[in-house]
Amino acid sequence: MSETEFFKALADPTRRAVFERLADGEMNATDLRQGFDLSQPAMSQHLAVLRTAGLIAEQKHGRNVLYRINPVGVARIHQWLSRYNSFWPSRVDDLKQLLKEMDQ
Amino acid sequence: MTRKTDASINLTYELDAAPSKVWRALTVPEYVSRWLKGATVKDDAPEKNALEPSFELHLISADPDTRVRYRIKDNDAISVVTFQIGANGSGGTTFSIVHELAMSAANNNRLKPLRAAA
Numbered sequence: 728m729s730e731t732e733f734f735k736a737l738a739d740p741t742r743r744a745v746f747e748r749l750a751d752g753e754m755n756a757t758d759l760r761q762g763f764d765l766s767q768p769a770m771s772q773h774l775a776v777l778r779t780a781g782l783i784a785e786q787k788h789g790r791n792v793l794y795r796i797n798p799v800g801v802a803r804i805h806q807w808l809s810r811y812n813s814f815w816p817s818r819v820d821d822l823k824q825l826l827k828e829m830d831q
Numbered sequence: 832m833t834r835k836t837d838a839s840i841n842l843t844y845e846l847d848a849a850p851s852k853v854w855r856a857l858t859v860p861e862y863v864s865r866w867l868k869g870a871t872v873k874d875d876a877p878e879k880n881a882l883e884p885s886f887e888l889h890l891i892s893a894d895p896d897t898r899v900r901y902r903i904k905d906n907d908a909i910s911v912v913t914f915q916i917g918a919n920g921s922g923g924t925t926f927s928i929v930h931e932l933a934m935s936a937a938n939n940n941r942l943k944p945l946r947a948a949a
Contacts, residue, residue: 815930823846825866
C-alpha cells in the first residue's frame with residue numbers, strides 16, 4: 728500500500744467523515760450509517776477502502792463486526808502533520824525575506 | 832475540539848508589510864514561486880525525500896486582500912491550504928495559514944475573520 732493510496736482513501740469526504748466518526752469509538756456498520764445518506768453496500772465499500780488503506784481495523788464478535796481506528800493509520804497522519812509543521816515556518820521566513828525585497 | 836484524527840495545521844504570524852503587499856506575495860505566481868515553490872521538506876523517516884519535485888499549487892479561490900485557497904498536491908497527498916490576511920492595526924498584517932489534509936465538509940465554515948481587535 729503506497730502513501731498515495733493511503734491518502735487517497737482519506738481524500739473522499741464521506742470516507743473521511745466515517746473515519747472521523749470511528750475516532751469516537753468502535754461501532755458496527757449499522758450504527759456507523761446513522762446520519763449518513765448511504766446505502767449499506769456503499770458503506771461497506773467505504774469501509775473496505777479504509778481497511779485496505781490501513782486506516783481502520785475490524786473485529787468480529789459472532790455475527791457482529793466492529794470497526795475501529797487503526798493506530799498505524801493515525802500515526803501516518805501525524806507524520807504528514809509533523810512534516811508540514813516544520814515546513815510552514817521555514818516558508819514564512821522566506822516570505823518575510825521576499826516582502827523586504829518587493830516594491831511597495 | 833482536537834481529535835486524534837484531526838489532520839489540520841493552524842499557524843498565525845505577524846508580518847511587517849501592508850495587507851495589499853502581502854496579498855501580492857500570496858497570489859502573484861512569480862512571487863509565490865519565490866517563497867513557496869521549490870521548497871524542500873525534511874522528514875525523519877529515512878525513505879522519505881524532499882517534497883520536490885511534485886509540490887504543486889492549484890488556485891481554488893481568492894477574495895482580494897482577504898483570503899486565498901490553494902490545493903496542494905505533493906508526493907503523498909492532496910491537501911488544501913487557506914491563507915488569510917488582515918490589517919493588524921500597526922501597519923502590518925496578521926497572516927494565518929490553515930492547512931488541511933483532506934476536504935471535510937464539516938470544516939468549511941470554521942475560519943474566523945482575522946480583523947484585529949481595536
